[in-house]
Amino acid sequence: MSDVLRIENLEKRYEDSIVLDDINITVKKGEVVVIVGPSGCGKSTLLRCLNGLEKIQEGSVVLEDQIVNPVSKNQEKVREKIGMVFQTYDLFPHMTILQNVMLAPLKVKKRNKQDVQTEALELLDRVGLLSKKDKYPRQLSGGQKQRVAIVRALIMHPEVLLLDEITAALDPEMVREVLDVVLSLAKEGRTMVIVTHEMQFAKAVADRVIFLDGGKIIEEGSSKEIFEHPKTDRLKTFLKSFTYDEQ
Amino acid sequence: MFDEQVIQMIIEGVRDTLYMTLVSTLIGYLVGLPFGIGLYVTSEKGLHPNTFIYSIGDVICNIIRSVPFLILLILLIPFTRFVVGKSYGSTATIVPLVICAAPYIARVVESSLKEVDGGVIEAAKSMGASNWQIIYKVLLVEAKTSLINGATITTGVLLGYSAMSGTVGGGGLGDIAVRYGYYRWQTDIMFVTVILLILIFQVIQNSGTWIAAKSDHRKR
Numbered sequence: 001m002s003d004v005l006r007i008e009n010l011e012k013r014y015e016d017s018i019v020l021d022d023i024n025i026t027v028k029k030g031e032v033v034v035i036v037g038p039s040g041c042g043k044s045t046l047l048r049c050l051n052g053l054e055k056i057q058e059g060s061v062v063l064e065d066q067i068v069n070p071v072s073k074n075q076e077k078v079r080e081k082i083g084m085v086f087q088t089y090d091l092f093p094h095m096t097i098l099q100n101v102m103l104a105p106l107k108v109k110k111r112n113k114q115d116v117q118t119e120a121l122e123l124l125d126r127v128g129l130l131s132k133k134d135k136y137p138r139q140l141s142g143g144q145k146q147r148v149a150i151v152r153a154l155i156m157h158p159e160v161l162l163l164d165e166i167t168a169a170l171d172p173e174m175v176r177e178v179l180d181v182v183l184s185l186a187k188e189g190r191t192m193v194i195v196t197h198e199m200q201f202a203k204a205v206a207d208r209v210i211f212l213d214g215g216k217i218i219e220e221g222s223s224k225e226i227f228e229h230p231k232t233d234r235l236k237t238f239l240k241s242f243t244y245d246e247q
Numbered sequence: 248m249f250d251e252q253v254i255q256m257i258i259e260g261v262r263d264t265l266y267m268t269l270v271s272t273l274i275g276y277l278v279g280l281p282f283g284i285g286l287y288v289t290s291e292k293g294l295h296p297n298t299f300i301y302s303i304g305d306v307i308c309n310i311i312r313s314v315p316f317l318i319l320l321i322l323l324i325p326f327t328r329f330v331v332g333k334s335y336g337s338t339a340t341i342v343p344l345v346i347c348a349a350p351y352i353a354r355v356v357e358s359s360l361k362e363v364d365g366g367v368i369e370a371a372k373s374m375g376a377s378n379w380q381i382i383y384k385v386l387l388v389e390a391k392t393s394l395i396n397g398a399t400i401t402t403g404v405l406l407g408y409s410a411m412s413g414t415v416g417g418g419g420l421g422d423i424a425v426r427y428g429y430y431r432w433q434t435d436i437m438f439v440t441v442i443l444l445i446l447i448f449q450v451i452q453n454s455g456t457w458i459a460a461k462s463d464h465r466k467r
Contacts, residue, residue: 051373080375090366093465094388104374107384136464149370156374 004029004064004191005050005160011058012042012049012215019045021215023059027160030189034202034223037212038238043195046212047164050193051082063159080108083153087165089145091137091152097124098133101152109156116155123151127181143174150181161185163194167201179205199242203227211235253436256423261443263337264419267409268447271341272402275348282308282349283356284382290357294368294378308350316347316408320415337418340409348405355397359390392463399455403448410444420444 005027012020020042027033035043048054050061052071061069066078091100101120105111124130127147129140137145146166153161163182167175179201186192186205196202202209202223209226211219211234219226219235230236282304288294289301314322320343324334327342363386371385387394410421420440428437 053369053372076375076377078375079373082373084370084373086366086370088366090364090370092367092370092385092389093364094391094462095464103384104371104376107380108375108377138465152370152374162373 002029003027004031005193006062007050007059008062009059010046010049010056010061010069012045012054013057019215020049020056023217025210025217027191027193029191031207032186032190032192032194032205033208033210034194034196034206035210035212036196036199036202036226036238037218038241041212042215043212044164047084047162047193047195050160050162051079051084053084076108080104080156081159082162083156083158083160084162085146085149085153085164085166087168089137089142089149089169091145091148093137096134096136097129097140097148100137100148101155104152105155120151120155123154124148127151128177141174142170143177146170146174146178147181150178150185154185159191161190161192163192163196165195165197167196167198199227199239211238213238249435249439257420257436257439257443260418260420260423260440261447264406264409264421264444264447267337267340267344267412267417267419268402268406268451271344271348271405271409272398274341274345275352275401275405276398278345278349279352280356282353284360284386286353286357287360287386288378288382290361292365294381304353308353311346311350312354316343316411317414319343319347320412320417335416335418337409340412340417340419343412344405344408347408348401351404352397352401355401356394359393359397360386362393363389392459392465395455395459395462399452399459402451402455406444406448406451 003026007023007025010020010023011018023046025033035046037043045054049056049069052069052075055071056069060067063078063081068078068082092103095103098120101124102116105116106113121130121133124133127150129144129147132140132144140148167178170178175198179198182194183205194205206223209221209223210217211226213234219230219232226235227239230239286301286304286308289297289304323343323346327339328334330342331339333339367385367389368381371381376384409417409419410424413419413421413423413425416422420443424437424440427433
């Protein structure tokens, strides 16, 4: 399988503090890479570097043959190919669900309105939200909003989908409906880089898991290797924090 | 007291007041809206930060805004005469009104745009939207309610300033109030003009509030 996203020697600094240090990751087509790690380890920052929302100081992020980071002018063309879904959904509050989904393909890609609408309705139907197409975001639950946000990213036909803790702001009973959508995307072979705190979900969806701590990749491997046979003490400690067995 | 002549004069006063207020608001926005967008875009957390350009805009804005309107009105008399050919009357008053309003509007617009949630802007960026697309399709749409509220406040302020211009022969209701109330002690005429100003203000404020509420989809 061909490489879609290549991250080489990436370094991110805020003034004096190093946030990400010598990160090297290659994401293959159709692969689902999950990044886990304690909060503040830099995993969300890393994801934001992957579509140029954050500038980097060293190294590079390359999508197929286009440089994403270091950020250049005409960044927009590359960004179209990298979809991103955020923890806080970030739907446009003044637009209906359908308008939210159709905005970027119409205005950024300048596609034909009829085609876009047909596709938007199909995608909304797929995530079970066709009936909400004329509602405004405030009328939807968190889980529904997040599913719309996924559709909004999908309709741009991204090469890679970046999911940044997309269930972290949801009530527990809504987590499932969102993760089911992500699982179905993984099954159909979408390339995704996912940051999450849901370890069970990570286990189920990941082709490869990366454990990040202190801005560095500590361990990397299949979900079986990471979750069942952790090598480093830091990963062991981290995984233990998710279990509630008596000591 | 209220003979036909006076009534005619008051009607013309209302007309002139509306003319000055609305036209200066409109022209003020033609200048102030792009100015405000520029301030927002070049500000530290804007789409295209540029400290140099921002500081220039910032200083111009502050200088004009720190001159009291009445002084600005007098200072600008030569300029006004250059633009409209005379320095009195309602059309002439529009010149200082616009110059006073534009930086005020720019600030109001800037603060409205700042209220737009950074998350939606990042979402737009992540879809590959250019800065222009973000401004037109996201920022202005999402700031709509706040922009309308700002425009309502601005129109109210300009109504007040247009009346103030009456002291130097600006025309409109303020002019009538000053001439009859201050110079001739005809309090009743002044009283009527004040009532009319209150009514006009109410209409402006209420319609602004109504339009803003209509446009707001965040909560209701």
